[in-house]
Amino acid sequence: MKKKTTIYDIAKELNVTVSTVSRALSGFPAISDTTRKAVVDMARKLNYSPNKLASALKSGKTHIIGVIVPSVQAHFFASIIHCIEDGLKDSGYRVIIYQSNESVENEINGVKTLLEAQVDGIMASLSLETQDVSHFAEIVKQNKPLILFDRVNADLKVPTITLDDFRAGYIATQHLIDSGYRKIAFVTTVHQIKIFNDRLEGYKAALADNGLPLIEEHIIFGGLSIKDGRFGAGKLMRGRNKPDAIIAGDDFTAVGVIKKLKEIDETPPEIGVIGFANEAFSAYITPNLSTIDQHAPQIGKACAKMFLKMINQQNPYSGMEHIVLDPTVVERESTNKKAL
Amino acid sequence: MKKKTTIYDIAKELNVTVSTVSRALSGFPAISDTTRKAVVDMARKLNYSPNKLASALKSGKTHIIGVIVPSVQAHFFASIIHCIEDGLKDSGYRVIIYQSNESVENEINGVKTLLEAQVDGIMASLSLETQDVSHFAEIVKQNKPLILFDRVNADLKVPTITLDDFRAGYIATQHLIDSGYRKIAFVTTVHQIKIFNDRLEGYKAALADNGLPLIEEHIIFGGLSIKDGRFGAGKLMRGRNKPDAIIAGDDFTAVGVIKKLKEIDETPPEIGVIGFANEAFSAYITPNLSTIDQHAPQIGKACAKMFLKMINQQNPYSGMEHIVLDPTVVERESTNKKAL
DNA sequence: GTGAAAGCGCTAACAT
DNA sequence: ATGTTAGCGCTTTCAC
Numbered sequence: 001m002k003k004k005t006t007i008y009d010i011a012k013e014l015n016v017t018v019s020t021v022s023r024a025l026s027g028f029p030a031i032s033d034t035t036r037k038a039v040v041d042m043a044r045k046l047n048y049s050p051n052k053l054a055s056a057l058k059s060g061k062t063h064i065i066g067v068i069v070p071s072v073q074a075h076f077f078a079s080i081i082h083c084i085e086d087g088l089k090d091s092g093y094r095v096i097i098y099q100s101n102e103s104v105e106n107e108i109n110g111v112k113t114l115l116e117a118q119v120d121g122i123m124a125s126l127s128l129e130t131q132d133v134s135h136f137a138e139i140v141k142q143n144k145p146l147i148l149f150d151r152v153n154a155d156l157k158v159p160t161i162t163l164d165d166f167r168a169g170y171i172a173t174q175h176l177i178d179s180g181y182r183k184i185a186f187v188t189t190v191h192q193i194k195i196f197n198d199r200l201e202g203y204k205a206a207l208a209d210n211g212l213p214l215i216e217e218h219i220i221f222g223g224l225s226i227k228d229g230r231f232g233a234g235k236l237m238r239g240r241n242k243p244d245a246i247i248a249g250d251d252f253t254a255v256g257v258i259k260k261l262k263e264i265d266e267t268p269p270e271i272g273v274i275g276f277a278n279e280a281f282s283a284y285i286t287p288n289l290s291t292i293d294q295h296a297p298q299i300g301k302a303c304a305k306m307f308l309k310m311i312n313q314q315n316p317y318s319g320m321e322h323i324v325l326d327p328t329v330v331e332r333e334s335t336n337k338k339a340l
Numbered sequence: 341m342k343k344k345t346t347i348y349d350i351a352k353e354l355n356v357t358v359s360t361v362s363r364a365l366s367g368f369p370a371i372s373d374t375t376r377k378a379v380v381d382m383a384r385k386l387n388y389s390p391n392k393l394a395s396a397l398k399s400g401k402t403h404i405i406g407v408i409v410p411s412v413q414a415h416f417f418a419s420i421i422h423c424i425e426d427g428l429k430d431s432g433y434r435v436i437i438y439q440s441n442e443s444v445e446n447e448i449n450g451v452k453t454l455l456e457a458q459v460d461g462i463m464a465s466l467s468l469e470t471q472d473v474s475h476f477a478e479i480v481k482q483n484k485p486l487i488l489f490d491r492v493n494a495d496l497k498v499p500t501i502t503l504d505d506f507r508a509g510y511i512a513t514q515h516l517i518d519s520g521y522r523k524i525a526f527v528t529t530v531h532q533i534k535i536f537n538d539r540l541e542g543y544k545a546a547l548a549d550n551g552l553p554l555i556e557e558h559i560i561f562g563g564l565s566i567k568d569g570r571f572g573a574g575k576l577m578r579g580r581n582k583p584d585a586i587i588a589g590d591d592f593t594a595v596g597v598i599k600k601l602k603e604i605d606e607t608p609p610e611i612g613v614i615g616f617a618n619e620a621f622s623a624y625i626t627p628n629l630s631t632i633d634q635h636a637p638q639i640g641k642a643c644a645k646m647f648l649k650m651i652n653q654q655n656p657y658s659g660m661e662h663i664v665l666d667p668t669v670v671e672r673e674s675t676n677k678k679a680l
Numbered sequence: 681g682t683g684a685a686a687g688c689g690c691t692a693a694c695a696t
Numbered sequence: 697a698t699g700t701t702a703g704c705g706c707t708t709t710c711a712c
Contacts, residue, residue: 006690053689058690059692072437138389281621286626
């Protein structure tokens with residue numbers, strides 16, 4: 001293992017001191033151009049690569065920020081991450097990703113690992129399991145920026161970036177009503193996550209506003225997956241109070257719902273189906289899935305912007321904001337009752 | 341910014357030295373149980389969190405490994421990363437992800453950033469643009485493990501984990517022939533990436549072995565995306581030598597091909613279509629897309645295993661292996677000519 | 681079993 | 697404009 005070039009090696013070659021080298025390399029103003037050029041040239045010649053660890057240890061800044069998401073496999077989160085990276089790269093911040101896989105245990109580990117790695121800040125979207133959020137407290141205590149997005153928790157007094165999920169539930173329901181459906185069911189998760197509750201409340205409000213009854217059996221609490229979608233749809237369609245439309249907790253669940261409906265020959269839009277998230281595949285399944293777009297790019301951009309604001313303040317948590325974005329209906333075949 | 345607890349704080353409280361604390365915390369054997377317990381308790385009490393940076397700076401090991409992929413949005417790569425994490429977590433290695441977004445420039449930056457972050461090793465799958473791979477040489481020079489997977493390059497003398505892409509092209513073609521198609525076209529990328537060339541060679545070989553002519557206009561060199569798929573299919577179907585089946589460079593491209601075929605009323609399996617990758621959506625589009633499964637989980641697991649082997653050797657590059665996995669045909673509706 | 685002390689590579693006062 | 701020097705928090709020989 002040949003040992004790496006350090007600023008000492010450069011200093012020795014040039015008969016200057018390490019501080020000169022350090023300053024020359026980091027663009028310190030009071031350095032003569034000749035010295036700077038000599039240093040830079042020698043650095044290249046010796047194939048020097050800075051040890052960020054040492055620099056970070058000294059300065060206390062790693063310029064790395066950690067992002068904790070349930071999973072990168074959901075297009076929604078992948079897209080947010082992409083936009084965070086994009087919004088941050090000009091400021092020299094790098095993103096490292098930690099997946100919780102919807103488990104609190106992993107999430108706790110994530111916070112720990114990222115903090116040990118001395119990240120300059122953390123952005124997170126909670127796992128489905130997460131109820132207690134005390135593992136995030138340490139980040140705030142260290143006075144490092146913490147931003148919660150999409151799946152948030154009000155117990156943490158930190159900035160948040162969310163979609164108006166009440167409205168998401170409301171417009172999904174209203175869209176179905178406008179399309180001519182009347183007996184609308186909802187397949188969602190049992191987990192007590194704010195966004196899912198909000199959507200449910202939006203659903204209830206839309207029903208009420210349209211003078212439609214709220215039928216308890218029409219709300220199925222289970223998981224969110226293709227399998228859960230099949231299960232939920234099966235249960236609903238076997239019930240004595242069959243719905244004529246189903247809102248699925250996310251697009252994956254919607255795929256399961258559609259599968260089941262096709263099997264029992266009630267292919268959408270005969271029974272209307274709408275999901276949440278606007279996953280990449282949603283436009284390509286048959287029938288095309290209507291869904292609620294959650295504007296991942298805006299969320300990502302807002303996260304980046306808010307982080308930069310926080311990191312540049314003495315106290316990151318002063319002037320804390322809660323940004324709420326508006327969801328949009330994406331109309332496709334699965335709710336197009338008129339086409340029948 | 342309240343300052344963090346260090347081992348010095350623990351040492352002071354307990355009237356021992358930092359070395360004792362360090363040893364107690366890192367499970368050094370020659371420490372009395374009472375001391376160890378006292379240290380551990382005090383660490384908890386003071387809410388101590390180790391500074392991995394300092395430890396890494398001293399020991400030269402960060403226990404972080406960098407993974408460079410074109411994009412995490414492709415299910416194939418997301419799945420590989422997941423399995424790498426899984427295979428590595430018991431050994432205490434963490435994974436950080438860097439996306440090249442198919443650009444060499446980003447890829448070069450990725451290597452630089454990861455090296456500066458002092459990762460213990462790098463795994464990478466090349467961007468479509470990458471021809472010259474000299475930016476990876478520095479990793480090898482530092483004697484750190486470098487593993488290439490899927491999109492590899494023979495210029496780098498490093499271990500690789502790939503699919504038998506010649507065979508992938510061959511079995512895709514053979515499957516179409518077996519299904520009754522005879523005039524088989526191929527929509528692929530212009531980029532000179534080994535795996536795509538290999539698939540093309542496999543395609544040619546399968547045609548030859550079955551006594552079918554190779555028609556130059558049947559090979560479309562473009563990009564890989566839904567848009568490129570539409571374009572490629574359009575070009576093929578307008579040609580004077582219309583194919584009766586199309587092999588698409590990946591599943592996204594296949595989606596585009598299918599879209600175009602539907603528009604001109606030649607919906608598969610009338611014209612057969614097969615993709616590569618077995619993306620999550622492939623089973624849900626209509627018609628369901630036949631595809632070549634590339635066994636991402638095995639690739640990920642193999643990467644993890646190989647890394648552990650390399651890191652535990654004096655010279656990581658001794659006994660270098662090239663692991664080649666076998667692809668599998670996933671038969672679905674889009675090639676089911678018999679169903680017509 | 682525990683202590684003392686020398687760094688890992690870099691930055692940033694404080695000099696000159 | 698450049699040099700000197702003291703750490704950042706931890707690990708690790710070498711003593712005792």
